[in-house]
Amino acid sequence: MTKVQDLDHVFCPQSLFLYGNYEEDGTPHFGLFCWFSYCWLDRLSVMACIGEEKMTKDLIRKTGVFSANLVNEPLLPLADYYGHVNGRETPDKMKHLPATERGQVLDVPIITESPVSFELKVVSEQNLSPGCDLFICRVENVLIDERLKDSSLPVIQRLELAKPVSTVDEDTYVNFFGKDLGKWGQPMGTLK
Numbered sequence: 695m696t697k698v699q700d701l702d703h704v705f706c707p708q709s710l711f712l713y714g715n716y717e718e719d720g721t722p723h724f725g726l727f728c729w730f731s732y733c734w735l736d737r738l739s740v741m742a743c744i745g746e747e748k749m750t751k752d753l754i755r756k757t758g759v760f761s762a763n764l765v766n767e768p769l770l771p772l773a774d775y776y777g778h779v780n781g782r783e784t785p786d787k788m789k790h791l792p793a794t795e796r797g798q799v800l801d802v803p804i805i806t807e808s809p810v811s812f813e814l815k816v817v818s819e820q821n822l823s824p825g826c827d828l829f830i831c832r833v834e835n836v837l838i839d840e841r842l843k844d845s846s847l848p849v850i851q852r853l854e855l856a857k858p859v860s861t862v863d864e865d866t867y868v869n870f871f872g873k874d875l876g877k878w879g880q881p882m883g884t885l886k
């Protein structure tokens with residue numbers, strides 16, 4: 695393997711999550727995010743990095759909680775839409791809504807079709823650079839498709855059931871088995 699120097703590299707495989715919160719009138723609100731990972735406080739916790747001021751960040755700061763719903767292939771058109779439509783500038787962004795239910799521990803919207811949903815409570819917010827903020831959150835609850843808990847099934851089979859979506863390059867969605875799921879901005883074109 696020959697390696698080259700590339701500080702601007704964009705080859706970063708990441709899973710996608712829809713962060714959810716309730717707007718003031720009770721409407722669920724979602725934005726699409728990939729700068730998400732796990733850490734450990736006294737138990738499983740997560741790190742969520744949000745760049746620029748946006749409605750998702752406004753709502754997280756206001757409520758101190760949010761949900762993170764793993765994006766799977768059936769959710770991709772909606773997720774792509776939530777990632778390309780600015781909530782602050784588009785009052786009717788939530789005209790497209792998935793089936794949701796209330797969190798079981800926190801007052802956050804959970805996407806019924808997502809195979810793994812976290813109910814998150816922010817424990818600290820750190821400003822990293824102008825407009826870019828890191829939220830460290832305790833996982834207060836996890837709602838998971840019960841089939842994914844079946845450890846008698848090989849992990850690959852559970853991944854086939856969950857169908858998570860990843861993004862590798864700056865503009866392409868893929869699944870975990872190497873299938874190209876389209877460029878950013880394409881899947882939302884199939885929404886009615």
Ligand SMILES: Cc1cc2nc3c(=O)[nH]c(=O)nc-3n(C[C@H](O)[C@H](O)[C@H](O)COP(=O)(O)O)c2cc1C
Pocket residue numbers: 710724725726727728729730743744745746748749750751774776777778779780781782787861878
């Ligand atoms: C594939 C994809 C991944 C994204 N990941 C992030 C992210 O990790 N952090 C971020 O601040 N914005 C991210 N965005 C942009 C937000 O989804 C976008 O700003 C969106 O408008 C947020 O929703 P809101 O305006 O309703 O808050 C991503 C967009 C796409 C298409």
